[in-house]
Amino acid sequence: MSIQAMIDEWYPVGIFAQLDEAGRNTMLMGEPIVVTKDGNARVTGRNGRSLPVKVRYGHVWTSLGEPKKDLFPIPEADQPGRRFVDVGVVRVRCSPLRAVENFLDIAHFPFVHTDILGAEPHTEVQNYKVEIREDVDEVWATQVKFYQPQAAKSASGGITTEYMYRVAAPTCTVLYKTCPPRPTEWDVITLFVQPLTEELCDVWPWMALFDDETSMTDLIHFQQTIFLQDRSILENQIPRLLPLDPGMEIPTRADMTSIAYRRWLKRHNYTYGAQLVAQ
Amino acid sequence: MHTLTTGPWTPVALSADLPVGTVIPARIPAGSIALWRSESGRLSASADRCPHRGMSLSHGFVRGENLSCIYHGWSYARSGKCVRIPAHPGLEPPEAIRAKTFAVEEAGGVIWVATDEAATTPPVLEGLMPLRSMTTSAGIAAIEAAAGAKATAEGLVVPAENADTLCLLLSARDDGQTLIHVLLKGETTADSRIAASRVAESLRRAAEDLQKKGIAA
Numbered sequence: 373m374s375i376q377a378m379i380d381e382w383y384p385v386g387i388f389a390q391l392d393e394a395g396r397n398t399m400l401m402g403e404p405i406v407v408t409k410d411g412n413a414r415v416t417g418r419n420g421r422s423l424p425v426k427v428r429y430g431h432v433w434t435s436l437g438e439p440k441k442d443l444f445p446i447p448e449a450d451q452p453g454r455r456f457v458d459v460g461v462v463r464v465r466c467s468p469l470r471a472v473e474n475f476l477d478i479a480h481f482p483f484v485h486t487d488i489l490g491a492e493p494h495t496e497v498q499n500y501k502v503e504i505r506e507d508v509d510e511v512w513a514t515q516v517k518f519y520q521p522q523a524a525k526s527a528s529g530g531i532t533t534e535y536m537y538r539v540a541a542p543t544c545t546v547l548y549k550t551c552p553p554r555p556t557e558w559d560v561i562t563l564f565v566q567p568l569t570e571e572l573c574d575v576w577p578w579m580a581l582f583d584d585e586t587s588m589t590d591l592i593h594f595q596q597t598i599f600l601q602d603r604s605i606l607e608n609q610i611p612r613l614l615p616l617d618p619g620m621e622i623p624t625r626a627d628m629t630s631i632a633y634r635r636w637l638k639r640h641n642y643t644y645g646a647q648l649v650a651q
Numbered sequence: 652m653h654t655l656t657t658g659p660w661t662p663v664a665l666s667a668d669l670p671v672g673t674v675i676p677a678r679i680p681a682g683s684i685a686l687w688r689s690e691s692g693r694l695s696a697s698a699d700r701c702p703h704r705g706m707s708l709s710h711g712f713v714r715g716e717n718l719s720c721i722y723h724g725w726s727y728a729r730s731g732k733c734v735r736i737p738a739h740p741g742l743e744p745p746e747a748i749r750a751k752t753f754a755v756e757e758a759g760g761v762i763w764v765a766t767d768e769a770a771t772t773p774p775v776l777e778g779l780m781p782l783r784s785m786t787t788s789a790g791i792a793a794i795e796a797a798a799g800a801k802a803t804a805e806g807l808v809v810p811a812e813n814a815d816t817l818c819l820l821l822s823a824r825d826d827g828q829t830l831i832h833v834l835l836k837g838e839t840t841a842d843s844r845i846a847a848s849r850v851a852e853s854l855r856r857a858a859e860d861l862q863k864k865g866i867a868a
């Protein structure tokens with residue numbers, strides 16, 4: 373596990389709209405940082421060092437290193453008619469990489485999000501497509517389908533939902549799912565993970581939806597319910613770090629996204645929060 | 652460090668604390684385990700880690716004669732063999748997918764788990780009735796000091812002042828805590844059980860005080 377390869381990445385460190393002058397004391401990869409607002413957002417690291425800042429997708433982003441790339445694009449963030457939802461933060465005692473991997477997983481829906489995102493006996497995971505897109509250097513899973521009793525706040529009754537998953541950065545993932553009110557569009561739900569340490573993270577979900585009916589409070593509440601259910605899993609996996617070497621855990625066909633994610637992490641040496649040798 | 656010589660057997664829980672169709676966490680020297688009782692009443696002990704993605708199996712649920720993991724619902728038989736992967740209902744899980752299991756025995760209301768495939772049987776506790784279990788940060792030496800009595804090879808301590816009514820069955824856990832099973836002697840009444848429970852609690856407090864002061868360290 374090393375910080376090196378991941379140090380130049382952008383990480384979410386707070387919701388822009390909720391910042392004030394008093395600032396937010398938090399941590400990034402073990403380093404205490406302060407996120408404040410004086411007009412724009414400012415992030416200060418150890419010994420008053422100024423860190424790079426971006427404000428995008430409702431959040432403040434920073435880096436301990438020197439980012440070589442711009443923040444990954446989410447074109448839907450500029451699409452008119454969408455509602456943007458800053459869901460808030462959920463602190464989870466787990467590896468940031470485990471938090472992302474759980475987000476990529478659909479097989480747990482009937483057992484962890486029972487009667488919301490899944491329900492027995494509809495447990496089967498159909499084959500889907502997974503690839504590492506070399507041009508953008510992202511992991512993509514497409515044609516993912518799953519039966520859901522209540523796929524979204526705006527859904528009434530069960531439907532088969534189609535998903536696409538995208539890993540855009542080592543701790544950031546974007547999910548596109550069938551949008552009940554607009555069959556030709558995708559709802560966008562992201563999981564931005566702030567690695568506090570290798571075994572502790574703040575999870576910032578953010579959404580860009582076509583839903584004019586549901587109140588903001590209900591939208592936030594719905595997502596928080598889901599993430600709290602996920603937390604009860606994430607804090608009880610052993611080991612806490614994500615094992616990147618085969619042998620420690622047993623994947624099946626349903627886990628193809630996770631397999632590709634782990635392979636991609638390993639290839640880039642993105643190992644902050646990972647365990648390399650089976651212990 | 653004080654060692655008890657119950658052989659490979661650890662008294663992990665009382666029978667009454669594991670109803671039919673439930674699973675609870677427990678600890679043996681080898682680590683955390685999931686202790687479960689099937690719908691037909693059969694006991695099993697497995698490592699507290701699902702081979703799929705490492706979820707704790709003691710957070711799972713019992714259905715029929717199998718233990719299921721709460722994360723993706725993989726089900727394990729008493730033997731540890733995986734018998735169902737819900738994401739692939741048509742697939743017969745490969746033989747190699749197994750949760751590690753341990754030998755488990757139940758005698759006189761106490762559940763014992765063995766670290767290795769035990770040829771022996773757990774100690775027999777004649778004439779003792781289990782009342783309740785409790786954990787304490789005190790070590791065995793501190794508990795002995797508080798009780799004014801030494802533990803037997805089986806881990807039994809008969810408190811000097813309550814020798815006629817009470818007996819403590821101790822088990823040192825790998826996390827430094829001690830598990831105490833409170834056992835009663837002879838005939839009991841509701842009142843005597845309440846009294847014994849209070850005695851055990853004050854012994855625990857006394858042992859924790861001694862531990863803090865370092866007298867028994």
Ligand code: FES
Nearest residue numbers: 701703704720723
């Ligand atoms: S971790 Fe147990 S079924 Fe997936």
Ligand SMILES: [Fe+2]
Nearest residue numbers: 474480484602
């Ligand atoms: Fe989930």
